[in-house]
Amino acid sequence: MRExxxxxxxxxxxxxxxxxxxxxxxxxxxxxxxxxxxxxxDRAAQHASDSLAQAAKDGVxxxxxxxxxxxxxxxxxxxxxxxxxxxRSGSASDAGVPEFLDFLMTAYPDMQExxxxxxxxxxxxxxxxxxxxxxxxxxxxxSALLDEIAYPKRAADKVKDGVTFFSRFRDLTAxxxxxxxxxxxxxxxxxxxxxxxxxxxxxxALAKLGVSYT
Amino acid sequence: MPQRQPSYDVCxxxxxxxxxxxxxxxxxAGANVIMLxxxxxxxxxKDSAMLKFPYDSPRRGAxxxxxxxxxxxxxxxxxQVEGEPYTKxxxxxxxxxxxxxLGGRTNHWGRISLRxxxxxxxRKSLDGLGDDWPITYNDIAPYYDQVDQLIGxxxxxxxxxxxxxGVFHEAxxxxCYELHVKRAADKMGIWCIxxxxxxxxxxLNGRAPCHYCxxxxxxxxxxxxxxxPNVLLFPAQKTGRLTITVNAMAREVATDAQGLAxxxxxxxxxxxxxxxxxxxxxxxxxxxxESARILLNSRSARHPQGLANSxxxxxxxxxxxxxTDVAGFVPQLMDHVPHNCDGVGGGHIYMPWWLDNKKLDFxxxxxxxxxxxxxxxxxxxxxxxxxxxxSRGGGYGKALKDEYRRYYGSTIGxxxxxxxxxxxxxxxxxxxxxxxxxxxxxxxxxxxxRDDEYRQVRHMQETFRALIREMGGEPMGDMPSKERGYGIAxxxxxxxxxxxxxxxxxxxxxxxxxxxxxxxxxxxxVTDGGSxxxxxxxxxxxxxxxxAWRTADYITQQRKAGAI
Numbered sequence: 081m082r083e084x085x086x087x088x089x090x091x092x093x094x095x096x097x098x099x100x101x102x103x104x105x106x107x108x109x110x111x112x113x114x115x116x117x118x119x120x121x122d123r124a125a126q127h128a129s130d131s132l133a134q135a136a137k138d139g140v141x142x143x144x145x146x147x148x149x150x151x152x153x154x155x156x157x158x159x160x161x162x163x164x165x166x167x168r169s170g171s172a173s174d175a176g177v178p179e180f181l182d183f184l185m186t187a188y189p190d191m192q193e194x195x196x197x198x199x200x201x202x203x204x205x206x207x208x209x210x211x212x213x214x215x216x217x218x219x220x221x222x223s224a225l226l227d228e229i230a231y232p233k234r235a236a237d238k239v240k241d242g243v244t245f246f247s248r249f250r251d252l253t254a255x256x257x258x259x260x261x262x263x264x265x266x267x268x269x270x271x272x273x274x275x276x277x278x279x280x281x282x283x284x285a286l287a288k289l290g291v292s293y294t
Numbered sequence: 295m296p297q298r299q300p301s302y303d304v305c306x307x308x309x310x311x312x313x314x315x316x317x318x319x320x321x322x323a324g325a326n327v328i329m330l331x332x333x334x335x336x337x338x339x340k341d342s343a344m345l346k347f348p349y350d351s352p353r354r355g356a357x358x359x360x361x362x363x364x365x366x367x368x369x370x371x372x373x374q375v376e377g378e379p380y381t382k383x384x385x386x387x388x389x390x391x392x393x394x395x396l397g398g399r400t401n402h403w404g405r406i407s408l409r410x411x412x413x414x415x416x417r418k419s420l421d422g423l424g425d426d427w428p429i430t431y432n433d434i435a436p437y438y439d440q441v442d443q444l445i446g447x448x449x450x451x452x453x454x455x456x457x458x459x460g461v462f463h464e465a466x467x468x469x470c471y472e473l474h475v476k477r478a479a480d481k482m483g484i485w486c487i488x489x490x491x492x493x494x495x496x497x498l499n500g501r502a503p504c505h506y507c508x509x510x511x512x513x514x515x516x517x518x519x520x521x522x523p524n525v526l527l528f529p530a531q532k533t534g535r536l537t538i539t540v541n542a543m544a545r546e547v548a549t550d551a552q553g554l555a556x557x558x559x560x561x562x563x564x565x566x567x568x569x570x571x572x573x574x575x576x577x578x579x580x581x582x583x584e585s586a587r588i589l590l591n592s593r594s595a596r597h598p599q600g601l602a603n604s605x606x607x608x609x610x611x612x613x614x615x616x617x618t619d620v621a622g623f624v625p626q627l628m629d630h631v632p633h634n635c636d637g638v639g640g641g642h643i644y645m646p647w648w649l650d651n652k653k654l655d656f657x658x659x660x661x662x663x664x665x666x667x668x669x670x671x672x673x674x675x676x677x678x679x680x681x682x683x684x685s686r687g688g689g690y691g692k693a694l695k696d697e698y699r700r701y702y703g704s705t706i707g708x709x710x711x712x713x714x715x716x717x718x719x720x721x722x723x724x725x726x727x728x729x730x731x732x733x734x735x736x737x738x739x740x741x742x743x744r745d746d747e748y749r750q751v752r753h754m755q756e757t758f759r760a761l762i763r764e765m766g767g768e769p770m771g772d773m774p775s776k777e778r779g780y781g782i783a784x785x786x787x788x789x790x791x792x793x794x795x796x797x798x799x800x801x802x803x804x805x806x807x808x809x810x811x812x813x814x815x816x817x818x819x820v821t822d823g824g825s826x827x828x829x830x831x832x833x834x835x836x837x838x839x840x841x842a843w844r845t846a847d848y849i850t851q852q853r854k855a856g857a858i
Contacts, residue, residue: 162690168699183352231688232680247680247688254676254698259348259355264671267702268632272345272670274505278495278637280467285631291473 142178146185146192150213151199155181157215158202159253161222169266172257180256198245205242302328302537304849305558305573307544307588310398311835312822312842313579314522314530315441319846321535325853328571329527330542330560332580333370333394336401338524342368342513348672355672364672368513368521369402370395377731381738388739389786390583396540398581399789400522400835404640405510406663407447407492407520408832409438409840411456417715417828421657423746424715427827428799428808431458437840445520445839446498448638449490457646457832463495465642466506469635471627471666471706472643478764479645484662484757489644492520492836501525508669510639519639542569545734546592547576547818553596555818561732575817575849575858578795579842582824583612583722586794587737589805590724602805602812602820608795609723609737611716613829615790616660616743617783618751619709621770622762623683627666627704635667647831656749659831660712662758668703676701683768705770708761710754713829714747716793720785741785752780790834795824810845817858821845 144152159172159181172178185192202225206214210221217225229235229242230250257263286292303325306313317327338344343366348354355364362372371393380390393399412431417424435458442461449462465488468476479486493504502516510519517524530536541563548556548570557572578585586609592601600608647659676698680688685697714720719742724735759769774781798804801813810825812818821842823834830837852858 163695164691166692166695180352180354184356187353187356226690230690231686233687247678250679250688250690250694251677254679255354255356255673258671258675258698259673261347261349263675264347264349267671267699269668269671270632270634271636271668272347272507272509273634274345274507275634275636276505278466278504278506281470281635282631282633285470285633285635286473288631289470289474289626291470291477293467293473 142182144179144182146182146195151196152178152182153215154199154202154213157222158249159256161226162250162253163257169262172253175257175260175262177253177256177260180260181252184252184256194245194248198242198249201242201245205239301557301572301574302326303573303853304328304575304577305330305571306577306579306821307558307560308332308398308579308581308584308822309396309522309527309538310393310579310581310822311400311522311838313577314397314400314526315839315842316577316579316819316821316846316849317536318444318526318530319843320849321530321533323846323850324535325850326535327530328537328539328573330544330558330571331396331398331538331540332543332563333396333398333540335540336368336370336396336513336523337528338368338513338517338521339515342515344509344512344515345507346512348670353673355670356674363402363511366509366512367402368511369393369399371399371402378736379728379730380736381725381728383738383740386739386741387784388741389784390737390739390791391786391789392581392584396527396538397521397523400520401513402511402789403835404663404833405491405493405519405638406640406644406833407490407836408646408661408830409458409460410434410830410832410837411458413456414828414830414832417658421651423657424828425796425798428797428804433808434837434840434844437844438836440843441836441839444499445492445525446494446501447490447492447836448488448495450488452487454485454487454646460490462490463498465489466495466504466637468642469637469667471624471635471703472641472664474624474626474765475664475666475706475761476643478761481764482757482760483648484645484761485648486643486645489641491638491640493638493640494518499529504638506637508636508639539571543732543734544580544588545732547578547588547601549592549594549596549601549815551596553594553815555601555815561734563732566732575819575853577819577821577845577849578824579820579822581822582791582794582826583737585820585822585824586612586722587724587734589795591735597814602795602814602818604814605801605803605805607798607803608805610718610721610794611796611827612720612722612739612794613714613716613790613792613826614785615788615829615833616712616714616747616751617710617788618754618774618781619707620755620758620762620781621705621707622758622765622767623701623770624704624706624762624765624767625684626766627706628700630668630703633668641665654753656746656753658713658715658746658750660710660750660754661831662754663709663711664706665709666703666706671702681770683770706762706765706767708754708758710751710758711788711790711831711833712747712750712754713831715744716828717742717744722794739785743779743782743785748776748780748782751782752776755780790823790829792823792826792829792834795820796827797825798827809848810841811848816852819845819849 163172165171415427590600645662725738797806
């Protein structure tokens with residue numbers, strides 16, 4: 081299967097027509113200038129899918145730019161505890177969230193200090209509770225700490241630094257996961273494709289809200 | 295000595311809506327035009343990030359310093375431009391957005407294209423506040439028609455008072471959640487009509503109709519919406535009479551012993567050198583505040599207070615649109631039915647001002663914009679899920695993952711955009727000491743909202759919360775208190791700065807006459823939002839375009855008559 085066809089949303093339009101067919105249909109519209117313009121769209125799409133294919137071929141293990149090896153391992157475990165694999169899609173690390181987080185830290189240096197301190201807080205917290213790093217803890221032990229900090233409204237004041245960090249880490253994990261190819265497909269996002277016409281939302285979507293076009 | 299450049303009929307500073315429209319009309323009429331743009335070249339057909347997925351970039355669509363609205367946004371610019379500071383008087387909250395690229399802010403805007411109505415030009419006559427314009431709706435209406443037909447706009451005939459219809463392409467159907475909003479608005483007696491956006495839904499002047507990818511803000515590769523380079527400037531270049539010089543930071547309009555404009559001094563950003571371009575006519579369209587800045591920096595013996603400023607009004611009566619937003623969680627929108635709900639890049643519905651201010655405790659209106667739907671999942675997705683109403687309050691694991699899925703598309707939002715009355719406390723002036731990296735004195739802003747604006751924004755907040763509840767939803771966050779200004783956005787934050795080079799009936803109290811011609815300098819014109827006498831409860835771009843075209847026609851006529 082070609083890379084371009086594996087892209088959720090990109091592979092089909094709302095009508096089930098392959099994306100590249102849509103482009104061809106649009107390009108065949110009886111308007112010369114549009115045909116030219118659509119070639120540009122096509123070229124851009126081709127370029128995008130080529131770079132994606134290149135990235136997928138890259139089998140070399142990722143070397144973090146910001147995180148230490150220990151921190152990176154912790155970030156990975158934490159991200160996967162937040163968004164584990166289930167019947168519908170893979171885990172945060174399957175979706176490249178740890179690498180995404182590492183990129184963010186280099187792209188937005190203001191994020192570095194809270195991240196580093198937050199990860200250290202996590203290990204300190206499990207050390208004092210279980211005399212182990214977070215990564216070395218059993219899932220139950222990890223959950224015991226996560227339950228303390230993952231629900232801001234009911235969290236104790238003494239863990240508020242952990243709560244602040246975890247909320248932020250959860251947000252970043254969500255950003256990385258749901259904007260990934262896996263995440264976009266999981267959400268069944270069907271847009272970001274050129275369409276020949278706009279006919280409105282489908283009957284099922286209207287019916288759910290009890291609205292109609294008539 | 296700077297190298298001598300050829301002389302032009304007209305030099306236009308700025309390539310946004312006003313400058314581009316002026317250039318288009320003047321080159322069509324045979325004038326030889328040079329345009330100075332402070333930013334770099336931009337062409338949507340080549341440079342746009344249209345149809346990229348967030349995962350095509352490691353940043354996933356997050357903002358960058360030069361693109362604060364996200365890396366895929368077309369517009370290079372922002373609240374801070376490196377090396378080009380501005381200052382604020384003590385206690386002033388004001389944010390100045392600047393675009394630095396070919397096309398200026400037409401790369402950024404929401405394409406909401408509204409005509410001012412007849413009442414918007416004579417507010418003082420109606421309620422005694424602010425000032426009347428020296429022109430009426432009838433003066434500008436033919437130009438609105440022309441702009442509609444040249445650039446293209448969709449909408450619907452509604453025959454509403456003070457919300458004039460235009461020459462419209464067919465408007466796209468509302469999205470499902472917008473129908474849900476409309477049902478609530480109908481129940482509450484709020485007018486809810488198809489949006490009016492400068493997106494074409496049928497072929498126009500060699501441009502393809504919209505392909506409904508919902509990404510107008512990234513710059514349209516098929517030129518199906520309006521941004522000035524692809525719709526006005528490149529066609530104008532085909533006349534062979536438009537020269538565009540980019541990376542040219544205008545500093546000052548030069549004048550001769552008679553006080554007439556002779557050309558424009560600018561800094562070539564590539565070389566850092568001071569350059570001069572000579573022209574018989576100078577048109578400033580650098581954005582309201584930037585044009586005021588150039589005028590204030592153009593001091594001479596004949597124009598000691600700056601050019602076009604014998605009245606002292608340059609920089610004064612600066613306004614922005616009032617704004618506040620409320621987001622709401624609507625349980626009925628949870629567990630979305632998967633479908634493509636992109637549509638055009640912007641709301642398909644619009645709520646124009648529907649009430650009578652005589653029965654309210656504030657004098658001017660606002661309109662409502664709606665947002666929501668199944669957007670492309672990007673950086674920021676699902677942020678703050680622990681605060682979502684009816685959620686588990688955070689958590690982790692499989693249950694959390696399901697929650698993200700279930701909440702996708704369940705948030706809608708309302709933004710109010712209202713009219714501020716110009717006041718003497720809101721203005722810009724030259725900072726006495728601070729200069730930018732080019733050595734040009736910068737602007738210092740003074741800003742004050744008045745009670746009228748606060749009361750209007752309170753009404754927005756109450757209305758939006760009622761709309762959300764009518765939809766069966768729950769507003770997110772409490773209503774901002776009076777101390778927090780009911781959530782009013784900072785001055786400048788809505789990016790509709792207008793005025794500060796205002797037109798008027800007399801040279802005593804205005805900088806420009808009814809043709810946007812400087813009273814003090816007959817071959818100098820301003821065709822951005824600077825000429826506006828007042829805001830309206832409508833976005834300004836369509837009026838900037840119509841006024842620019844009208845001004846260009848006047849320049850052509852005056853040149854033919856040998857007057858300038």
